[in-house]
Amino acid sequence: MAALCTRSLARSYRNFTLAARTAATTSTQRTTRGMAAAAATSSTAETVPLPSGARELAMALADTAAETTKPYFRARNLVRDTKSDASPVTVADRAAEMAMRKLIEQTFPDHGVFGEEAGYSGAPDASYVWILDPIDGTKSFITGKPLFVTLIALTCEGKPCIGVIDQPVIGERWVGASGHPTTCNGEQVRCDDVEVKLSDAYVFATTPKMFDGSPETRRRFDAMSSACREVLYGCDGFAYGLVASGHADAVCEADLGVYDAAALVPVLEGAGGVITDWQGESLRFDPSILVNPETSGDKLTVLATRNGALHKEALLALE
DSSP, X not given: OHHHHHHHHHHHHHHHHHHHHHHHHHHHHHHHHHHHHHTTSOTTOOOOOOXXXXXXXXXXXXXXXXHHHGGGTTOTTOOEEEOTTSOEEEHHHHHHHHHHHHHHHHHOTTSEEEETTTEEESOTTOSEEEEEEEEEOHHHHHTTOTTOEEEEEEEETTEXXXXXXXXXXXXEEEEEETTEEEEETTEEOOSOSSOOOGGGOEEEESOGGGGTTOHHXXXXXXXXXXXXXXXXXXXXXXXXXXXXXXXXXXXXXXXXXXXXXXTHHHHHHHTTOEEEOTTSOOOOOXXXXXXXXXXXXXXXXXXXXXXXXXXXXXXXXXX
């Protein structure tokens, strides 16, 4: 497996280098098309400058993670451990994050990196920070359910400007970037073209246990659950891709880590959706929080919806 990861990293780096060179010759056309499409996206989206080659690197990171994790999926005798928070972790989680970190360090040595498995590395005051979750949905991964995803985000001064949701087994990849429309497997997607009332909405959440952190959290989610048509469980980060593509209506979750949430923001906003915390505040990830182990593990609430009208209605239900 170590040799496989090394070959995967080298191949991804070669592919990324070629993609970056190609991008340099077509950036003007792509930027023009992307900005025109972005004008139609949600008003909550904020254009953030992207480093040259960053989008290509994000794709290469997703390729690297996929090539690393897929050989472990449904493998017999998969080695897994239990972390201090009682959540599972496998050799695939650690190997994929390590491979992605190496590729980032080779390409953007001045960028910070924050990952679920290894924490923060790089300059504590880095303007750009990559946030990685190599396998979001490890329980799905170890039980053979192909709904886990790799989450990759790039933040600029705490604002997510690139997000990737990648499901390597099914082969679906959502990519969002500031100033560009969200795509799924290269095709533009939108989710704000259908009006849905909360009473008719299907709302996803990973597990009902994520709302047991406090009586207040449970009360608020139960109010949301009573107000919507139905709550569906078990999709992890994949559910946010379904909302971005307009298949699902909303996701309402609590007890999320930074690495669970950062990549979701550009994907939802670039598709015309709205994503905030339960107070309606934008999701930001200040580097000073990520560097400090005492704050980097703070848990988040997230509400993602297909459009602004549904979002307002859902926030009222959560009060």
